[in-house]
Amino acid sequence: MVYFILKRMVQSVFVMLAVAFLAFSLFRFVGDPITQMTGVETSVADQERLREELGLNDPFVSQFMRFTGDMLKGDFGFSYRTRQPVADMIADRIPATLELGVVALIISLVVGVPAGVYTALKPRGVLTQTILMTTLVGVSIPTFVIGIMLIFIFGVQLGWLPTFGRGGTVQIGSWESSLFTIDGWRALLLPAITLGVYQLTLTMRLVRAEMMEVMRSDYIRFAMARGVPMGRLHYKHALANTMVPVITIIGLQFGGVIAFSIVTESVFQWPGMGLLFLESIRFVDIPVMGVYLVVIAFFFVLVNLVVDLLYVAIDPRLRISDVS
């Protein structure tokens, strides 16, 4: 098992290197950082001097080597835009994005799994049809439209919830959390729903499909024949067997939730990594963009690893035939 984890960690380094390389080769098409860093009146000579000092005239390969070399040494560089250390800027923004992603995930599970089971058990019920229809609408509207709609209904018309930002936050060590104040939760609710709605639909439909499949299988019929109580049958015997594919998909999706929270963060001015990335693109802040993409790649690798480990925990068969 330790070997398995170590192997994954080594693989992750290569994944991150590959991402850094791809990202870096694209940056030159993003725009020119110098024209963003200097004012209108800055002379061409001063611009050139700055370009030279930042090493932007160096060949692509040596710029990339310098970037990865510094990163391996733990030096993440300084932002072109704010001149602050990139590591601090990203670290400051990670809590906001993770809390948003996790709460969105929890919402999608807490609503999605029971709804999936219910719609599987009562496939022809009126409520089932309603749920299926609404979630279909929810999944076909783009995230930012859902966000704006929620803002205008609950923020502007009803005035119940804040329209932007994180509300009240509490500093716990270096972690700025919005989970410990009412204000924080009120600010978190709309963006988390916006981010979770796609995930919710996916979870529900997946659980439903798997559940219907399992309910037709022999062991369930046998258990029914034995007179196993229905609640226990549905939620222990049947649901447990639907969870392996569900966890795979949800786990892989969670990486995506973190990575693509950009849209939600932008709509709600949620000060997470995605918003920082968006600002950085607009400013051609290459150091921040590079580090962000590598961090996101790391998240993906990490999530995949956790998914693999969860399999083992959920499915006893995998524990017997440990392939590693």
Add this chain to the structure above:
Amino acid sequence: MLPLKLAVLGGALSMSALAASAETFRWASTTDPQTMDPHAVNSAPVLSFLNNIYEGLVRRGQDMSIEPSLATSWEPLEGENGWRFKLREGVTFQNGAAFTSEDVLFSYQRASDEAADVRSWFAPVTDMRVVDEFTVDFVTSAPNPLFPDSIANFMILDKDWAEANDAALPARDAENFATMNVNGTGPFTLADRDPGVRTTLAPNGAWWDDASHNITEAVFTPIGNSATGLAALLSGEIDFIQPIPLQDVAQVESRDGFKVLEGEETRVIMFGFGHEHDTLLYSSDVTDANPFTDPRVRLAAAHALDIASIDRVLFRGKIEPASQLVPAGISGFSEANQNRPDYNPDRAKELLAEAGYPDGFSFGLKCTNDRYINDEALCRAAASMFAAVGLNAELSTGPVRDYWPQLREDDFDMYLLGWSPGTFDMEHPIRFLMHSQDDSRKLGSWNFGNYSNARVDELLPMVQQEIDPAARQSMIDEIIAITQDEVAYIPLYTQPLIWAAKDNVELTQRADNFFMLRWVTVN
């Protein structure tokens, strides 16, 4: 100085339900000031924000006129070129240190260092010296009547504070103490800063001037997404936002308790040409010549544009047609040359025929899509108007981060540009847009098409040095007449400023798009 249509807005009676507490004023804008260092970056969001905290020797009033600030008076030096400034006595920095001429000298050295992005302001300065504790001299290479006006955004730092905190130079590669901390003489001081999230200002109780605002705390939040910003205003979470998109004006006006503030920005939107290009880059029919080198073709393009329709359809009647590269009211505006080419497609076709292109030709038009108000829509409209006279524009639009490098590499046939005169004088666009490109003398650096006229080049230094206003104006009039005659650019219109606020907020909309907290009152 300028009778610009200023929107000094009287606030209506506040609705009790929406009345913000007088203590805290919350506002939002699209961009976060990237640093708190007044010399590191020459960009409007930074300078506008820091003008609330730091002050210069002179400052601009509500009508953009220059007025005393940390200097009480100034006069030309006798016997040499330059200016003498008498400094205000009894001013203290926010940490309690006294303001003296040493701080001015230090700030000058800091702001003119290679690490400072604002150093171009001091290009004419050859020496700066301290005369006594409250007198300083700026020596310039030639007579420079506009120098005091050109340093309104040159902000003064406390020498001892900066040196004690290792911030003697602006942060260029890495941050320093002044990136996140301030110590100015201005009406507000920094209470808290979370970059990109929230910046809180508190009034400076020891400010030397009489505070006319009634704010006890001001909270700034950058909101990049315009729909989010509008929602934040309409839900009452912020009191004021700058700017709002044109299409949201009706939405704000239709609600009780909110108002839209409209004014004219000093930014003129124009089309430029590749004057020195030998051939068109994006033409499918004319590949061996550049028709735009013929002034008749450029004039034809100008006659093809119907600014009134553009105003009505795209800008809801909020733009002012422009004849020159600065709007009327800015100093140096040429009253003698106020007419712009009228909308006259028949004349345009005649001119094209005279120039040898009776059937027109195709060319490439480059435009931004995120820099100016409705820039992409403007270019689409212009392209169809051009097409009506036979000028078939291949339109390509892109974000501004990619745009300037393309223009610098001469990758265009015709391009869109907006220009706001940094010194609020006609000399500014002449220096940057009309003088021939000359990197060594730092002239013509935004003259992408390299429009070049020997007489204009000859007149610019004379304009810069002329003390007599009438003589200066007649030289400017000559330059404008030449560039209009040759259609160096097609000035289109002045861009509007559109802000929105709660009804109970009174504020001043200055034409440079700067927002000054010291003119805000919340009723």
